[in-house]
Amino acid sequence: MATPDFIRTLRTSIGHQLLWLPGVSAVVFDDEGRVLLNRRSDTGNWALIGGIPEPGEQPAACAVREVEEETGVVCVVERVIVVQALKPVTYDNGDVCQYMDTSFRCRAVSGEAWVNDDESLDVGWFAVDALPELNGFSLQRIKQAQSDAPTWFDPTSSE
Secondary structure (H helix, E strand, C coil), X not given: CCCCHHHHHHHHHHCCXXXXXXXXXXXXXXXXXXXXXXXXXXXXXXXXXXXXXXXXXXXXXXXXXXXXXXXXXXXXXXXXXEXXXXXXXXXXXXXXXXXXXXXXXEEEEECCCCCCCCCEEEEEEECCCCCCCCXXXXXXXXXXXXXXXXXXXXXXXXX
């Protein structure tokens, strides 16, 4: 994931300290019920499309933008499927971030899936019963997007 300019600016002041950020992820289905995935250039792993909203950008608009920027596919957001605070991540350069992820179920409306930027090595549509190896994050969101269940959130309190 490319680091947005506003985060680079913040890092000049806070160094590698923990930075709390919004994040979005998109579970995009086509008319055949296949899910859109990208193989990330930073890890080489298959994953859902996602990113960080720019300051003032609505999360759903960010999801649509990220999908088009990374894959060339235009989608519309149908609903929120998961809201979850993720565990902190330490990047190779020492930066520490923690994300509040909002995940959306989306529907593709136009465009062909192709590698549209340097964040992906490959992109493609996959039948949900023939997915490549995915982490729990992606699998949970795909499962939730396939169901009619209400938005998932962790109802526990740390108090």
